Amino acid sequence: MQTPSPSKPSVCRANARVAATARVLFALCLLSACFANAAAQQPAQTTNQNTATTGAGxxxxxxxxxxxxxxxxxxxxxxxxxxxxxxxxxxxxxxxxxxxxxxxxxxxxxxxxxxxxxxxxxxxxxxxxxxxxxxxxxxxxxxxxxxxxxxxxxxxxxxxxxxxxxxxxxxxxxxxxxxxxxxxxxxxxxxxxxxxxxxxxxWPSMRWRALSDDISRGPVPTVEYVKRQLRTEAMFKMNMHSLYMEHVLQYASHPLIAPEGGALTPAEIRELVAYARRYHVELVPEQQTFGHMHKALELEEYNDLAEVPYGDVLSPQQEGTYKLVSDLYRELDELFPGK
Structure with missing residues (x-):
């Protein structure tokens, strides 16, 4: 005797439940370090302040x-x-x-x-x-x-x-x-x-509850993937998402640094900034400058700014170093109008 298959709506809701559970498990790992520290530093104001579970109802x-x-x-x-x-x-x-x-x-x-x-x-x-x-x-x-x-x-x-x-x-x-x-x-x-x-x-114990995401190693995330991250973080009351970047943002002033098809565009950043704000999340850039710059310094146009040939550290003795950093920061300031 065959067992009837569950209806499509039931399957969809079951899948949604699984997805919701996955978000909870993700958040447990994400939040444990920051909130445990804050809870440890403050006296308990109620008997259940430091636990996510209270009595049965x-x-x-x-x-x-x-x-x-x-x-x-x-x-x-x-x-x-x-x-x-x-x-x-x-x-x-x-x-x-x-x-x-x-x-x-x-x-x-x-x-x-x-x-x-x-x-x-x-x-x-x-x-x-x-x-x-x-x-x-x-x-x-x-x-x-x-x-x-x-x-x-x-x-x-x-x-x-x-x-x-x-x-x-x-x-x-x-x-x-x-x-x-x-x-x-x-x-x-x-x-x-x-x-x-x-x-x-x-109310929160800390003003900023943040996640730093290194997007320079491995595939650059899609806009939709980052949006999903933002929604998940906001659901658990995190309010800052920081993008760690070395060479994966397309700069108008230095277009050679970002690989074609392997970087976020200014238009995508603006879209993400606006999207994050709807969820009360501040999008913050972490752009490497003096170090971790090999992807730029391996290019002939920027090699003379390296501390050693084709290295990964910008030389503070080169005037071009300060112009490069200034150019990158100016564009970042325009794209990320945060606090």
Missing amino acids: AGGVVQIIPAPKSLTATGESFRLTHDAWIVLAEPKSEDERFAAQDFADDVRETAGVNLRVGTGGGKGQILVGTLDSPRVRAAVEKAGVSVPQNLDEEGYLLAASANGVVVAGQSAAGTFYGLQTLKQLVRGEGEAAFVQGVKIAD
Whole structure:
């Protein structure tokens, strides 16, 4: 007797679950070093500050990566029925709409639930906005979540009960991070999908949470691959992505350095910078200058700038060295208008 094959939607959602699990495992490795150090230096403000797991509630234990500063599982659950809406406190805010749609897309992919984004809706509301909105502030107070005095610009509050969900950021970035946490609280699929009941107050221990990616060795990543990295990092509240480069950026002032077809173009960098900002990630260049420059110095045009013939270190005694470095930095400054 043959076993019937699973339906295509079930397979797709199963694959999405696998992908989501892979992202979690990736993040565990990615975040362990930086967050463990920060947690070790600060006294615990709640009993679960340094763990990603808290007591069992609806749907089992609540697991969040990275662990929030304060997390209380209520044992309730918010059902993601066809009546559920994602409600924008400020409909004109592009940041809030983008973050809400990002959450809705993730729920559709992983749980097979289509959530509408708008300003109305019935009782089943996921209210999204910043704490300076009277509507959001009132919802937070009604949910019984207090605003910590040290809640910084990237901080957020999240409350989920049987009656609704509120995600309140101190800023647009905080709202975005609150929705990233909400992604991890979704359990089940289809009509059985729900959000675990919690009360959360969270903010980062460090201003910058970064990943440095060496793109000069091996195949240069495609734009789509870097975008996937940015989305994954943002999901786990990292806010800086640094590209380590030696010869893999096409400079207009020195076009010979980058190999044809093996480098990122200025147009691609601009696209990635804009994309990263939607996810509250700063794209930062790491361009080698005095050292690790063999790919440039092996070229006859630049060989006289090498400390030794065809070496990998620029000579500080050559005036051309400073012009080369100045040219590269000038273009980088225009392409990466970060902080």
